[in-house]
Amino acid sequence: MRYKRDPELIREVLGNKVQFILGDIACVYGGLLAGCSFFGGYPITPASEVAEGMARRLPRVKGTYIQMEDEIGSIAAVIGASWAGAKSMTATSGPGFSLMMENYGYAVMTETPCVIVNIQRTGPSTGQPTLGAQGDMMQAKWGTHGDFEAIALAPSTVQECMDFTVEAFNLAEKYRNPVCVMADGEMGHLRERVVIPDEKDLKIINRVPATIDKEKFIPFSNSQTRKSKVPDFPTFGSGYRTYVTGLTHNEKGFPATDKQPDHEKLVKRITSKITDDIDTLTNVEKLHLDDAKTVFVTYGASARPAESAMEMARSKGKKVGMLRLKLVWPFPYKEIQQLANHVDTIIVPEMNLGQIVHCVREYADGQCKVISAPKIGGEMHLPNELYSYLEGA
């Protein structure tokens, strides 16, 4: 392995501690800080700047950058590089995300850690390339065929674009699953101030490499060295001679396509390894929830006008609060259940025709009213538009 994460070299390449940069470039910074050493990308508005930023900086920290021939090749190369030991990521938007779905499922089935940054734009199809939206949220969870668990984060500021990319790598390495960073065109092309954290304030998690005796190692089962459903990682080239396949496989990795118990055991393990940890994974921001009777449940770019609307309402004495989801998948259902218990109305502003609102409705379970506040067409909600939803409060 050529790449070794060198914190000094990384900070030398990143530059000043406080900078004024694009959201796309903040994702690049986050990847480099986490130790990303392979980027396979393809140009697509509004995520081209991520590829350009990586093309500039990754060779300078001795990583490898390849512009692949299409998005399918990009995600394939990212998965291959991950199996050879590199932390790898790719960046795309709606149309590219749709193309990547088959191999996204492959990464889930073979338990490969990787990061996909999706700078969402309006759809369906080519849509409005330069304007943002939040139309892929359900696709991150249900896009590929079959049963699986997704992990997705939604940044609301450019600083979060950077922090959440580092967090995405940590979660990917810990759970051996692909992780999506669901930014959007508004965040991607916004310039804001970021502060690059020092090495001592940064938490980096790496995959646990396989170290036990080669005869005894079982590649696709609970870990043999610690209590976890995530197996240790037998990097290619370390002598474990693993056979990795997307077919349903038994614990040794050999195809077992005609046996029902094998498939059930495998799929239940790779889904429950994430859902078991729902309490530690849940990551939300709560504003004024202790006395609120009407609450905005929001994520990503639409959290910003929602917060303004909430402040406007508060200044007039209305009891309004906000719950911002930082980790959207696996869905923090316990928070919604608790919230629905003691409020009257939940409003869900989204830059799509209503996607996460369905989950909120499911877990609110009739305990309160759930109203969707959709807006499509590439424009963010205006605070007074959201304020008008509060008229009844």
Next chain:
Amino acid sequence: MIEIKEDWCKGCGICIERCPVDALEESDEFNKKGIHPARLKEDNECNFCRLCELICPDLAITVFPDKDVKKDMKKTLLSPVGGKHK
């Protein structure tokens, strides 16, 4: 001396067809899969060319050079990547 792993043989007959001195035939017994595997004839002219070993799709044939064979080996054992074993 030719050893054929009977349970690996699928009975395709390519070794029998391609042997240049016609030294192989189908045996009368069945293997576990109900196939007649190939076997060396009782009375054979095998010159250790190793073609059967190289061409068997199931890797079931191994050719051993006999140390105390009665007839002289007319050809030395060929190396599959070209040239001869010295």
Next chain:
Amino acid sequence: MPEVRTADKLNKKYLREAMWPTIFCNGCGHGVVLDYTFWAIEELKLDMDKTVFVSGIGCSSRLPGYINADGLHTTHGRAIAFATGIKAANPDLNVIIFTGDGDCSGIGGNHLIHAARRNIDITVIMINNFIYGMTGGQLAPTAPLGSIATTAPYGNIEQPFDICGLIKALGANYVARWPVSHPYKPVKSVKQAMEKKGFSMIEFLAPCPTAYGRRNKLGDIKKHWQWYDDNTILIEDYEKIMNYGTDQEKEEIKNKIQIGVFQDIEKPGFFEEYEKLLQRLQDTRGKGGKK
């Protein structure tokens, strides 16, 4: 007499016996390609801990499962893109790809073209049986004109794909095509391809009696294997006859498939050039390069 390497010893060293016997039909040419690969690896003395086999989907793509080394069985047509990633993360690994004619030139055509163009340091062993065998016998891009398949029941009206011609035009370092019926030259060719830096491709013409042979009146296994002997011609012979032969001779060989080594050159590979780029950047670092 020195110790002779026999098939038995090779099997013990390289075969993953837990997965044996193969899923291949009797008379299939895929097992023979596995055989040739083992002999070539043995000759080169490759370190099996540092070798990775990548494959797509299909009968040919089941081969890495039978080899006792790291294997990656990926999605249909994308094996070459996965292999590019593996090589990028760790250029010291030997990466060998097993793929089929439909997997490589149909759905995977784009990845094949760009990997050859970039001269990525991998070896592609493509097994061409003119049909999509695993799914039951559908038409493949390389099927000869007029052949029958389940999705072309009245005969194929499309021109077949000459993959070796395409890869040669893209400037890959080593391009060859061999039938599986005669062992010595293909084994040597596989060894040369693996030793070579840069993109090397070997196309193996393998018979598929079950899906292709039955439908195209190629009779039983013996007759099908004989078809390959009758309808292939070495490149040198082809050129000699085309330049100096009589009209009747030219007519006879006009439609035969050419076999042999098409191209054998030395161009620098992608990762060699990338290393030079990294070195250039490190050199300018001391002189205060801009961001």
